[in-house]
Amino acid sequence: MKLSVNATMWSLRAGMVFTVDGPPMPGGTLRVRGERLAQVSPYSSDSPTYDFPHMAILPGLVNAHTHLEFSHLDVPLGQPGMGFTDWIRTVLSHRRTESVPKSEAIAAGVQESLRHGVTAVGEIASPPYEIDTLSRGSLEATVFGELIGWSRERFAESMQAWEPFRDQDAQEESWQFGLSPHAPYSVSLENTLTAVEKHRKCMPYAMHLAESAEEMRFLETASGPFRALLEELGIWRENLFSGGRTPLDYLSVLARADRFLCIHGNFLSEEEIDFLSQHREKAGVVFCPRTHAYFEHLRHPLPELLRAHVPVALGTDSRASNPDLNLLAEIDLVVRSFPQVSPQTVLEMGTRTGAQLLGREGQMGNLAPRKLANFTVIRWPESPSKDAHEAIFQDGLPEVVATVIRGKPVFDVEGLFSDG
Numbered sequence: 001m002k003l004s005v006n007a008t009m010w011s012l013r014a015g016m017v018f019t020v021d022g023p024p025m026p027g028g029t030l031r032v033r034g035e036r037l038a039q040v041s042p043y044s045s046d047s048p049t050y051d052f053p054h055m056a057i058l059p060g061l062v063n064a065h066t067h068l069e070f071s072h073l074d075v076p077l078g079q080p081g082m083g084f085t086d087w088i089r090t091v092l093s094h095r096r097t098e099s100v101p102k103s104e105a106i107a108a109g110v111q112e113s114l115r116h117g118v119t120a121v122g123e124i125a126s127p128p129y130e131i132d133t134l135s136r137g138s139l140e141a142t143v144f145g146e147l148i149g150w151s152r153e154r155f156a157e158s159m160q161a162w163e164p165f166r167d168q169d170a171q172e173e174s175w176q177f178g179l180s181p182h183a184p185y186s187v188s189l190e191n192t193l194t195a196v197e198k199h200r201k202c203m204p205y206a207m208h209l210a211e212s213a214e215e216m217r218f219l220e221t222a223s224g225p226f227r228a229l230l231e232e233l234g235i236w237r238e239n240l241f242s243g244g245r246t247p248l249d250y251l252s253v254l255a256r257a258d259r260f261l262c263i264h265g266n267f268l269s270e271e272e273i274d275f276l277s278q279h280r281e282k283a284g285v286v287f288c289p290r291t292h293a294y295f296e297h298l299r300h301p302l303p304e305l306l307r308a309h310v311p312v313a314l315g316t317d318s319r320a321s322n323p324d325l326n327l328l329a330e331i332d333l334v335v336r337s338f339p340q341v342s343p344q345t346v347l348e349m350g351t352r353t354g355a356q357l358l359g360r361e362g363q364m365g366n367l368a369p370r371k372l373a374n375f376t377v378i379r380w381p382e383s384p385s386k387d388a389h390e391a392i393f394q395d396g397l398p399e400v401v402a403t404v405i406r407g408k409p410v411f412d413v414e415g416l417f418s419d420g
């Protein structure tokens with residue numbers, strides 16, 4: 001039997017099922033009806049449609065920050081540890097000379113995401129953007145239209161590009177639209193405010209913030225490598241900006257929106273973490289661990305954010321600063337770098353918190369009745385260690401064997417679902 005979204009009801013038992021809501025279930029069973037989960041239960045002796053004793057099931061992984069347009073790159077741009085503004089120069093020159101069509105790169109990114117068990121992404125889109133490329137791949141997405149501009153004119157042009165996407169009628173169920181004022185060095189605080197004021201209801205916002213030491217210096221003093229870059233690009237004008245700012249100024253503007261994501265937050269201060277904590281019902285941080293490591297930034301304030309109950313999700317960022325789009329590798333790096341954070345918490349960051357920050361917690365992020373049947377099947381060790389969460393990584397990075405979205409296998413390397 002070849003499964004389709006129309007298949008009425010089927011069930012799957014696995015060696016271990018991680019719902020993320022409660023303790024892992026050895027021999028847990030999922031019952032799927034159409035696109036949704038009908039039941040999630042501990043071991044039962046009923047014979048299921050599929051029985052995978054050597055596999056574990058995770059909720060579909062959520063990669064909360066990507067730029068899929070760079071997914072065709074074999075290796076990241078530049079070199080590890082390079083200055084952030086030099087890396088941006090490399091990205092700009094790559095954009096000028098790139099011959100691979102953007103839609104091809106995005107399609108490659110969608111397929112790679114599915115191979116790594118990712119079922120939803122927070123995608124930053126630069127115009128022109130073809131949403132069809134994303135939705136054809138079945139990947140769930142929150143697509144954030146990128147906004148840039150120091151001048152009012154440039155910014156208005158940038159907003160204009162997303163006009164067709166903001167029409168709610170045009171949106172499919174599998175994706176929703178948001179806006180992303182790019183970063184404090186590419187869009188002014190005033191223009192960021194305009195963007196938020198215009199669409200603050202319902203639309204999620206995402207902004208790269210507190211990402212690099214160069215950005216912090218620019219905000220504070222209006223000088224340094226970012227000032228030099230803006231001068232080089234012919235954007236800098238006298239009185240454009242005189243410094244004296246911090247990421248908190250941007251967070252305060254973003255907090256006017258119904259929901260907002262601080263992307264990276266590598267250099268957030270105690271005061272900013274406090275602010276995010278006060279707004280945690282609608283705000284959160286997306287930590288991109290391997291991209292953070294690529295730039296050799298100082299230690300990420302992840303433990304402080306978690307202590308303040310700020311939701312923290314995980315992202316790969318793009319292949320321009322990361323060798324691949326494997327979210328399990330991000331989870332693994334956090335588990336290894338922050339021994340004080342439990343593997344269970346890190347798995348939640350890569351699933352439920354990601355869904356929450358993308359505004360999709362009602363539909364996905366955990367395995368529970370009525371949620372979408374979005375899940376990831378990984379190889380489960382022969383003799384798993386006692387702590388099931390630790391067992392996920394006991395033999396190194398787990399192998400993703402299948403990815404299911406809305407009850408439909410969208411990646412199935414061993415043909416697990418081809419007979420039932």
Ligand SMILES: [Zn+2]
Binds near residue numbers: 124263317
């Ligand atoms: Zn980014």
